[in-house]
Amino acid sequence: MIAATEKGSDAGTLTRSEVEDFLYAEAELLDEWRLPEWLDLFTDDATYQIPPTDIPADASPDNNLFYIADDRYRLGERVKRLMKRTAHAEYPHSKTRHQVSNVRILSQDDGQVEVACNFSTYRTKDDFSNIFFGKLLYGLEVSDGKIRIRSKRVVLDTNGLRNQGRISIIL
Amino acid sequence: MKPNGNDPLVMIDNDRHLFKVSRNNFTDPDVFVKERERIFSTCWLYLGHESELKKPGDFVTRVVGGRSILFNKDRQGNIRALFNSCPHRGSQVCRERKGNAKSFQCFYHGWVFGQDGALRNQPGEESYGHDFKNDPDSNMRQVPRLESYRGLYFLCYDPEAIPLVDYLGNAKEYLDVIFDQSVDGMEVIGGTQEYAMNANWKLLVENSIDGYHATSTHATYLDYLKSMEGGLTNVALSGVGKDLGNGHGVIEYSAPWGRPAGQWVSLWGDEGKKEIDALNARNEKLYGKEKADRIAYKNRNLLIFPNLIINDIMSLTIRTFFPQSPNLLHVNAWAAGPQEESAAARKFRLSNFLEFLGPGGFATPDDVEALEHCQLGYRNSQEVRWNDISKGMGLEQPAMDDEEQMRAFWREWSRRLTGPEQIRGERT
Numbered sequence: 001m002i003a004a005t006e007k008g009s010d011a012g013t014l015t016r017s018e019v020e021d022f023l024y025a026e027a028e029l030l031d032e033w034r035l036p037e038w039l040d041l042f043t044d045d046a047t048y049q050i051p052p053t054d055i056p057a058d059a060s061p062d063n064n065l066f067y068i069a070d071d072r073y074r075l076g077e078r079v080k081r082l083m084k085r086t087a088h089a090e091y092p093h094s095k096t097r098h099q100v101s102n103v104r105i106l107s108q109d110d111g112q113v114e115v116a117c118n119f120s121t122y123r124t125k126d127d128f129s130n131i132f133f134g135k136l137l138y139g140l141e142v143s144d145g146k147i148r149i150r151s152k153r154v155v156l157d158t159n160g161l162r163n164q165g166r167i168s169i170i171l
Numbered sequence: 172m173k174p175n176g177n178d179p180l181v182m183i184d185n186d187r188h189l190f191k192v193s194r195n196n197f198t199d200p201d202v203f204v205k206e207r208e209r210i211f212s213t214c215w216l217y218l219g220h221e222s223e224l225k226k227p228g229d230f231v232t233r234v235v236g237g238r239s240i241l242f243n244k245d246r247q248g249n250i251r252a253l254f255n256s257c258p259h260r261g262s263q264v265c266r267e268r269k270g271n272a273k274s275f276q277c278f279y280h281g282w283v284f285g286q287d288g289a290l291r292n293q294p295g296e297e298s299y300g301h302d303f304k305n306d307p308d309s310n311m312r313q314v315p316r317l318e319s320y321r322g323l324y325f326l327c328y329d330p331e332a333i334p335l336v337d338y339l340g341n342a343k344e345y346l347d348v349i350f351d352q353s354v355d356g357m358e359v360i361g362g363t364q365e366y367a368m369n370a371n372w373k374l375l376v377e378n379s380i381d382g383y384h385a386t387s388t389h390a391t392y393l394d395y396l397k398s399m400e401g402g403l404t405n406v407a408l409s410g411v412g413k414d415l416g417n418g419h420g421v422i423e424y425s426a427p428w429g430r431p432a433g434q435w436v437s438l439w440g441d442e443g444k445k446e447i448d449a450l451n452a453r454n455e456k457l458y459g460k461e462k463a464d465r466i467a468y469k470n471r472n473l474l475i476f477p478n479l480i481i482n483d484i485m486s487l488t489i490r491t492f493f494p495q496s497p498n499l500l501h502v503n504a505w506a507a508g509p510q511e512e513s514a515a516a517r518k519f520r521l522s523n524f525l526e527f528l529g530p531g532g533f534a535t536p537d538d539v540e541a542l543e544h545c546q547l548g549y550r551n552s553q554e555v556r557w558n559d560i561s562k563g564m565g566l567e568q569p570a571m572d573d574e575e576q577m578r579a580f581w582r583e584w585s586r587r588l589t590g591p592e593q594i595r596g597e598r599t
Contacts, residue, residue, distance in 0.1 A: 051362065052362040054362065062521070063360065065360050065362035065363070065529075067530060074526070087391050090536075126543075160364075165368055168536040168540075
């Protein structure tokens with residue numbers, strides 16, 4: 001699915017369906033646990049963040065406790081960890097299904113594309129299944145004909161993680 | 172008949188250095204009911220930190236020991252805890268998680284209460300007896316006891332409970348060491364980690380003060396630290412485990428990771444070193460070298476019986492949790508730090524926190540997996556009946572990877588559940 005990161009049109013801007021194709025391809029990589037390939041979708045200075053649900057959605061992880069606030073280095077380490085058998089929380093791997101919908105391009109300027117979409121991700125581990133849902137905010141970057149993720153922020157619509165327990169998968 | 176119905180809750184054999192805990196304690200609904208009555212209705216329970224209520228009118232709603240509580244600060248600056256139930260028909264009066272309010276109105280029939288819970292007015296007042304408002308039963312009820320130590324607010328549902336400071340006992344000194352990290356006062360940092368485990372709450376008590384599981388459960392976290400340039404010192408993991416009395420326990424130990432409280436790692440750079448050096452110098456001046464070193468270089472996983480964990484490790488966390496049923500617990504966890512801390516130090520503190528701790532960290536999810544699989548393993552508790560908590564028994568000074576601090580919990584838990592006459596689990 002690397003082709004999905006190829007930017008189709010020549011206009012220097014992305015269409016919504018190009019963004020959708022990209023997000024669907026990302027979801028597929030996650031559901032198939034092809035995490036090293038998924039990591040390749042990110043820029044070298046990328047961030048991946050999940051704020052807690054009792055502070056404003058635009059709060060900073062520098063002075064607020066998040067669930068996850070990875071820079072590119074720690075995101076790489078997260079992937080490395082999740083691919084090991086000793087990442088007990090995800091061994092055997094959960095079954096997941098990442099859904100994205102309501103995709104909107106909020107702005108695009110000079111190859112920097114801000115995207116919002118809704119998401120629901122289903123996870124099954126052992127005898128338990130649960131759902132994460134909310135909004136995804138992406139900062140995408142288009143360069144050399146490729147789409148890459150500069151930032152991904154997961155805004156959960158739950159109050160905490162009482163039903164999900166933990167976020168050991170990638171959302 | 173219940174499996175193991177006649178087994179003692181805890182079985183101790185001092186001669187053979189054995190300490191066994193019945194697995195029934197993790198699954199039996201009767202034990203759960205007794206815990207609510209004899210532990211969560213009689214012990215001091217952590218409610219919140221004073222820094223969560225900065226301004227007059229600030230409030231937080233929270234479930235503590237199964238009760239719905241409104242924790243707030245009134246106009247005069249008094250901190251209060253009210254049962255969040257309308258005296259009229261019982262509806263939760265405040266339905267927001269936090270905020271600022273001059274008064275609280277129950278939406279059902281419109282009764283309005285002051286910040287102190289006193290009934291101010293209600294629609295159709297003229298239809299009530301003339302002294303209705305003077306009846307204390309017309310007000311939102313205050314919790315029987317609310318006391319604080321070092322900014323930590325605890326409540327107790329037993330009006331006859333001993334004072335909080337006496338209850339904390341020997342744990343007080345450890346709280347002092349932890350809270351003396353700051354001269355301006357510690358604060359809870361914004362953002363609450365609220366999560367859950369399909370496990371009995373006592374499994375999380377044990378796990379939070381368990382120095383024995385790190386290398387196997389947290390192999391990937393240790394791999395991560397080792398692979399990170401400048402992430403570790405060469406300090407060895409080593410220290411002691413203690414029973415502090417009243418069910419409280421602690422492990423206190425040195426460890427290789429960086430501590431914002433005073434153990435610098437090269438990842439934090441020269442600026443970070445200057446800051447840590449200044450912090451340690453200040454503490455030495457204030458407290459003397461011995462205590463300053465202890466603040467800087469010793470880690471503490473502290474259990475305040477029954478369900479408050481303060482882990483002063485690579486970051487500082489306040490964690491409390493309550494059983495919803497024998498096999499489900501809810502956790503609330505916060506990060507805390509000195510108010511005077513620089514922005515850079517705060518960033519390192521939070522980064523350290525997230526690497527290890529919490530439901531998205533590199534370590535806690537593996538703990539959750541372990542505890543949930545213990546709970547699943549207790550399906551077999553009719554045949555495989557006992558947990559072993561014997562490690563380090565009989566040693567003069569058990570180590571941080573022994574289990575004395577957990578035995579401290581179980582001794583008190585068992586005493587409270589069965590009464591002193593029944594700690595006859597002891598085999599003679």
